[in-house]
Amino acid sequence: xxxxxxxxxxxxxxxxxxxxxxxxxxxxxxxxxxxxxxxxxxxxxxxxxxxxxxxxxxxxxxxxxxxxxxxxxxxxxxxxxxxxxxxxxxxxxxxxxxxxxxxxxxxxxxxxxxxxxxxxxxxxxxxxxxxxxxxxxxxxxxxxxxxxxxxxxxxxxxxxxxxxxxxxxxxxxxxxxxxxxxxxxxxxxxxxxxxxxxxxxxxxxxxxxxxxxxxxxxxxxxxxxxxxxxxxxxxxxxxxxxxxxxxxxxxxxxxxxxxxxxx
Numbered sequence: 001x002x003x004x005x006x007x008x009x010x011x012x013x014x015x016x017x018x019x020x021x022x023x024x025x026x027x028x029x030x031x032x033x034x035x036x037x038x039x040x041x042x043x044x045x046x047x048x049x050x051x052x053x054x055x056x057x058x059x060x061x062x063x064x065x066x067x068x069x070x071x072x073x074x075x076x077x078x079x080x081x082x083x084x085x086x087x088x089x090x091x092x093x094x095x096x097x098x099x100x101x102x103x104x105x106x107x108x109x110x111x112x113x114x115x116x117x118x119x120x121x122x123x124x125x126x127x128x129x130x131x132x133x134x135x136x137x138x139x140x141x142x143x144x145x146x147x148x149x150x151x152x153x154x155x156x157x158x159x160x161x162x163x164x165x166x167x168x169x170x171x172x173x174x175x176x177x178x179x180x181x182x183x184x185x186x187x188x189x190x191x192x193x194x195x196x197x198x199x200x201x202x203x204x205x206x207x208x209x210x211x212x213x214x215x216x217x218x219x220x221x222x223x224x225x226x227x228x229x230x231x232x233x234x235x236x237x238x239x240x241x242x243x244x245x246x247x248x249x250x251x252x253x254x255x256x257x258x259x260x261x262x263x
Contacts, residue, residue: 004085004087004095009088010089010090013057014055017058018056022035037050055071055072062199075176076178102164174197174210
């Protein structure tokens, strides 16, 4: 739980695309022009990525802007209130392990508390040798603790196990909680099956390995991480949008990243 709570979920850096391309025409309904989306090819499908006006970046595929954290998170699954952190690419594995170990622990507590009360009824308690009733067992000092943890675990295990089973299903299909909600909304608005998942690897075994065993990647927020160099070039779409929006200004020359000579 602590590892999930204090790990950077994959917060993306801001202001990578401060000047996105806009459509040349205004919306017919008089609304505000929105930056043009981008289409990326993922396997045999096309994935559309949108521009985040808050972070001023084009979000990578499967990323989303969290309103609670006010950040774009890579591979965002959801914002977990219990750990007060987003669940994304870098901490989803620990979050799944948290659900799995919590469920197994609750099963263990229930089983051991039942076994303890059973042996108390068979063997008795100090001062009362021999078999005793179940009511006497839970009323004793030794049996009261087992009865209390049994009741508490029996109440808590249902929502925790339900959440675990839900994420097992998402894991087998290689989809996130946000994508599942969007698929349900698509079924409500558009009749017919949901669009295919371009991120699925074709089998549940490959999906499990792809999600749980993937490298977390470097954190943009960790000052002790290995320094990486940003080799991305200037977005040509920004100059294309500038060219379509005005004809009175000359486009600035593109600089050659090698020697700084205008092309």
